[in-house]
Amino acid sequence: MSDRYTLDDLLYLMQRLRDPQHGCPWDLEQDFASIVPHTLEEAYEVADAIAMQDYPQLSGELGDLLFQVVYYAQLGREAGHFDWEQVVDGITRKLVRRHPHVFPDGNLHTPAGTLAIEADQVKQRWEEIKAEERAEKAAQPQQLSLLDDVPAALPALSRAQKLQKRAASAGFDWSEAAPVVAKLSEEMDEIREAIAEGDQQAVAEEVGDFLFCAVNLARHLKVDAETALRDGNAKFERRFRYIEDQLAQAGESIEQAGLARLDQLWDEAKRAGL
Template sequence: MYSLDDLLRLMARLRDPQYGCPWDVQQTYATLVPFTLEEAYEVADAIEQGDFEHLPGELGDLLFQVVYYAQLAQEEGRFDFASVVHGITAKLIRRHPHVFPTGELYAPLDTPRLNDTEVKQRWEQIKAQERAEKAQAPEQLSLLDDVPAALPALVRAAKLQKRVARVGFDWPNAEQVLGKVREELDEVTAAMAEPTGSSRAQAQAEEVGDLLFSVVNLARHLGVDAENALRGANGKFERRFHFIEQALREQRRAIEGCSLEALDALWDEAKRQEKPSPNGSAASLRD
């Protein structure tokens, strides 16, 4: 069976300027980013689908991205894969003093366990200290400094909101956030009523953005992960639309020739079949 050392050796061979793969030799940090994001989502998809047969392969693809970046950095004399491993290990030991009180990985496991609340409080204190240490000057430090700009927008919105909530900049309850959602929806309606033109399009985009941000806030207050909720909604939409397509195939009808009313009727049938049956299990869709 191949080992991690074998994977590192393979990566070095692929990047060999003379004997390596031309495509791999041409890659940079920036060109790899889209592949890294895609591989991460494929891991998430395999987990959501319960596809544990293919999960090792997806995890391997994601690991290869890390190895790739480390190889690029090693070629430039910045760091290597061992530095990556050391950095994450050291950070996790530092962030879990309740598990590693002496700061040693192989210390005896004799520390009393903390409850979830205590662990969260300790975690946030340590992260805040790390952020302070990273800042060049205390007056330049922002709570939002280390929220990555490249995160998916829903994820980043939730992180920004969670971060400022630590200092009390937050709605007190979900009911008040729901009121804000309604307010933002009214502002979208008002933007739609503006005269046609570039300012109208800009206003609509801005107000829709505010609406989405407030919906993420509502999700956070309800304990719902907005990104996962939207992924679930996407999956539900796909299932129901597949049902429509399959039903029309069985009827030998083209979807392009169907009225919206006919499509809506099939959509309602898809929803009906998704509802739990009397024995408690959901009816399966024909897709």
Template sequence: MADYTLDDLLYLMSRLRDPKDGCPWDRVQDFSTIVPHTIEESYELADAIEQGDMQHIHEELGDVLFQVVFYSQLGKEQGSFDFASVISNLVAKLVRRHPHVFPDGTLQSRVGEQTKDTEAIKQTWETIKTAEREGKQQQSVLDDVPSAFPALIRATKLQKRAAQTGFDWDNIDGVLAKLKEEVDELIEAREQQSQQQIEAEMGDVLFSVVNLSRHLKVDAESSLRATNKKFENRFQYIESVLQSRGTTAEQSSLAEMDTLWDEAKAKGL
């Protein structure tokens, strides 16, 4: 197989978009129609990483890169930006946000001794990002938290941004008390049989759980993804055992499935 380069990929993209003999599907795409594919490819990459499948990671990285190349081609056609300017802007931003690595603000500059204070580095990063937001004349610290983020990720981002202004619990006891309060309000809404209020209170409970995760320094999205996988493994164990017995989950009792669940748990699944 030929060893292709980045230039070959950029050329391929321009050919796919060629109005005369390009790909009919690629020619009619725009920024908004590509977004669902970008999200899908990003999740497929995350899944490959979780599975530790290096060959799959290798492939999915290419698919994610293609999304960047596609958007860059669209930008080039509109005269807004191209792949080279995307790279240039990215390098400039990363140099600017890493003064502990590039002290003079140039790619070639170096520090005498690297700091190991990760908290100080994170604080500097956030200070620089705050200055960047001010430069964009954003009215709120929450303005550039993407609304398209998965809800757990966006809740975490919103809470972190608000916390930077001092709007945060002083300790985890307050977070736990708030979570209990929200659960009590959900129970009350359920007793009143108000579906609209139940949905609202359920959202408050989930938001409080994300807040608890943040204070425990646990990534809510990653934690839930891990639990999803654990549930999947254990339930598939139940299905497998039942199948070996010539039956199915639908034909089994809850007690029987609970016993198999405990077996799966004991096996470390």
């Protein structure tokens, strides 16, 4: 069996793909923006493999995601913005800085076990350091918003949770879940009012408020909203497929079955633990 390829080999492969004379025509056409959809797709495929606990598949998906980072690094090198070494150096320095409880003197090679710290202190210090970093980035700190670096391209549920968490770091938050439950009920009432008024734009706005509040409740209950909805999607899919299978076995058409029959099969799927 031949020796395994290394990260250096992957970096070399990327250079070959982007070689102006002998590279891959498709790869040569790509730029930062055109690669973004592929990066998002690969990240979701990583999440799917984890959700299915398919670890052999996860290994391959992580490779695909790593290749995306290598791709951006190559594009950055060609444009003179940055290179792979700067990417690695930057993340390493940032993580050393954000973990003073592990690297108390700011040195990556600090001997382990030289400083103990509680988990709550770690979280608090992490937020403090990130706030310091955001302030350092701002040319005019007085105009800096806490929300400035929350990526707009995040999935909506994840972004809502991150926006809320960032606001909470400044004290803009309820201290417990009960008021959030009450707010969720209030948002539902506002949806009903908008429906009664026949104002579709208001309906859409109120539904958005309801979803944002639902994410807030999930956060207070220490539930990741994006993961919870992914799990909910998977549950719906399992139960709907059960309905399709049962109807197919009975020689019935799902279009002709009727809602009562579909509800009956849905309840069967629930009782079956699907």
